[in-house]
Amino acid sequence: MSGYRCADRGNHSRARSATLGPVLDERSGPRHARPTPPAVHRRGATAGGYVLLGVGYLLVSLWLQRRVLADPGGLLIGHVTADADMFAWWLNWFPFAVAHGENPLLSDWMHWPHGLNALWNTAVPLLAALLAPLTALAGSVTAFNAGIVLGPVVSGLLLVAALGPYVHATGVRGWVARGVAGALYAFSPFHLAHAIAGHLNLTWSVLPPLLLLLAHVLFGRGPLRRPWLVGGLTGLVLLGQLLLYTQNLAIGVIFLVLAAVVLALRFPGWVRAHLPGLVRAGAACVGVVAALGSYPLYLVLAGPNRPRAAIRNVHATGADLANVLVPTRLTAIRPAPAGADDDLAGHIGEQGGYIGVAMLALVVVAVLVVRSTTLRVVATVGALSWVASLGTGVVLSGSDTGVPLPWLAFAEVPLLSEIEPVRIQIVTTLCVAAVVAMWIDRMPLAPPAAGAGALVLTGFALLSWLPADEQEVRPAPVPEFFTDTAAVLGPADVVEIYPRITAAWDDGAQGLRWQAASGPGFHIRGGYFIASDPDDDVVLQSRWNRYQIGAQWVADGKNDPSDAYAAEAAGELRDLGITAVAMVPGQATGGGDEARVLEWTRRVTGDPGRYDGGVWLFRLPAAAPVG
Structure with a gap:
């Protein structure tokens, strides 16, 4: 989607829009006019930038979760312990199963003799494999805590990388744009909420940034090059998410397809040029997932011990409409009346949909001021994901209004009906962060009055998402x-x-x-x-x-x-x-x-x-x- 900027004018603009090609940057002129630094210098600067941002994100995450540092093996991050204990059990199960020749995706050590299907539980097998050395060294409680600390850091860095094609500015301004967006995503109200609930799988929201990067490749300028390779890589990404958390896999695929639909409606001429390559890429993607993921897919679709009926009421898992303007205690600046968050539907772990007036204003201004179709497409997908996150009907401050919503169409669809719509908020969060990155990249700094206004609005929006020092730990004693x-x-x-x-x-x-x-x-x-x-x-x-x-x-x-x-x-x-x-x-x-x-x-x-x-x-x- 990064090639869809509409900065050109007249017939030239109309001709280029048919192929969705990148155009001249109105601030800096033709790209070939800019001096290109030596490749070695660019690689060094890039590596240094990622290291600096990674250290910064890690320090913030450690500060938010610093209470657990007193005893990382005897405390659990979160307001409660049930989900944390469940995640820690599965983190322990994977290396134990591998070491003892057992199937890491099935277990009868719990719920004996019937056993459990890991793909229908929050088993995070991919993450369990990555954390296995720490689990073996320090125990699964320590591994769980480390995962909660590292999840936002990795997720934020992946967004920084994914925004490379979307941010045009080089040097400090480009890194600031991407770094700020990565921080917004990493320490968003969504991630703060799921961290305090002990939802390890949702603090590792790595798929949305990867799909944003793949969207640039899949839907970029002209026919897709090397569609079989791109499709195969997409299949590997989806397979990785299948082994991390299946619900996010379904959400990610739905909104990747939705982004393609939005682009096709905006640029009908794009379809004919791109469709053959996308079909090949899709075939390669399906082939890779089917070949390498046949056993995990079998476990999901027909494996033993899977639930034979709905595990939750989809009509009760949507976000509260008021949450978009009402933050919880996990946000430092809370403009809503005291106690307003007490009326929100659900528990604090599912109340991560806060955007706020200042951030909404920034998104609206960015859409109106920045002449970038890319930005507007991302904002459109974000708006659609926000509507979807509300679920099958509007709930306002804990009260069901009886107003139906489009997600109702999925309420009776097998598998998709198991998606908790409130967790689609991660797509909204990603889109907001990406819009902010493109705004910082392109926001007008002249004349001085406009530049000052843009900076003030940006500052207020960023401050409105400042995390509060409210993360908690609970004792995790073991006799x-x-x-x-x-x-x-x-x-x-x-x-x-x-x-x-x-x-x-x-x-x-x-x-x-x-x-x-x-x-x-x-x-x-x-x-x-x-x-x-x-x-x-x-x-x-x-x-x-x-x-x-x-x-x-x-x-x-x-x-x-x-x-x-x-x-x-x-x-x-x-x-x-x-x-x-x-x-x-x-x-x-x-x-x-x-x-x-x-x-x-x-x-x-x-x-x-x-x-x-x-x-x-x-x-x-x-x-x-x-x-």
Whole structure:
């Protein structure tokens, strides 16, 4: 899309627009008139620029997450721990599976014996492979924290690289334009929101910048050159995203196609010239994905343990319309009335759609003032993505208005109906950052009054996205028992953990952290995941069983269950294949009478228990071993 500037005039403009070729830069004259620095010098300057920006982004990210530096292996970044514990479990699973000859994309160490399909969970296998050395050295909690710190840095740097063809200025102004845009993207309200929610996969928003760069190649001047190569590279990019987070893959492909449609509507003559090359590139892309990604695609489309019904209500996953002007506490400058963000739909981790009056004004001025079709196409795609992010209907300050929106068309489409529209905000964020880059690149600096106005507006817009110092950490304790279970537990064991593992945000999934710390050294029946089993089309967390029901009952101070019920609970645990119960005192989020839970566990298991390293372990002698 970078070749679509409309800076020329008259018949020359109309002739060139048919081929969408780049034109003269109105500020600096013909490109051949500019002196070209030596190639070695250019490469050195480019490398130096990326290093400088990378260090700068890393320092900002470390500052925002500096609280975790006190104990990166004992704290988890985020306001809550459930999703963080789930991501850390999968980061641990990948190197364990590879080292032990198991399939890294399937696992029955959680949700035993049915198992899990990694591509239907937030398993981030590509990221797990990249972080595997750190996981092996310092543990999966440390690896998770490192991933949250590095994700925005890598995403921002990729946007800096992707904007190379879109920013025409050389030297300092060009680097400023791209560097500012990269920072906006890296530390946008979207990334801040998902960092505090522990959404590791969404802090690595690497696909949108890569698709922006591919759009320049695919839809640039004249017929596409080397379409088979370009298509193959596109296929590799999409395959990489498939192994990172499938939902972002679907979103990225939808909006890449939408960008092509916008261009075709704007330049009908472009279609005939570009279509043959795009068809070849598309065939190459599909061929690469089909050849190299056949197994991951099989897991998504027809693999074992995938959910057989919708895992979420698509009508409840759109963004709140008010969020575009109402920031959360993660933004430093909050012009909205105090408490307005409390009324926004969803939780803080999905309230990353803030743009604000100042940034909106800058985008509108850029569209009106800068004569660049590229900029306007990017702004159009951004506007369309913002509408799509609102979901199937308009929700305003938490209230459903009943106004339908275009995303309703996807509500019943298989697979696409699983997309959470609110997460399309990443496309909007990318487009805003790209528009800002092209504005800084081309904004009028003369006459002085216009230049001063442009600089003031730009300054206000940039300040409006300044991150607040509000990122959080939560303790991630692991009882000593789980760091060395080899003497008492092994791979043939299936362990029932109390407190029960759930999807509850506050330490609901801490049992996953304990199991991961053990190696994993044992299987667990439940967990926190997305799957199915023979009884249910969708399962998201550990089921209640009679043992857990009884434990909750006595913890709440109610009468002791009968001997008959205790016997039924023991029989159910044996039928489920449980070989041991691990009770971890002091970790139940609801508190309760743990002494009575201890006695209840003894009644059910028939074992007085062994206390070691902060954990009570009880054996069930007649449980069937893992086959």
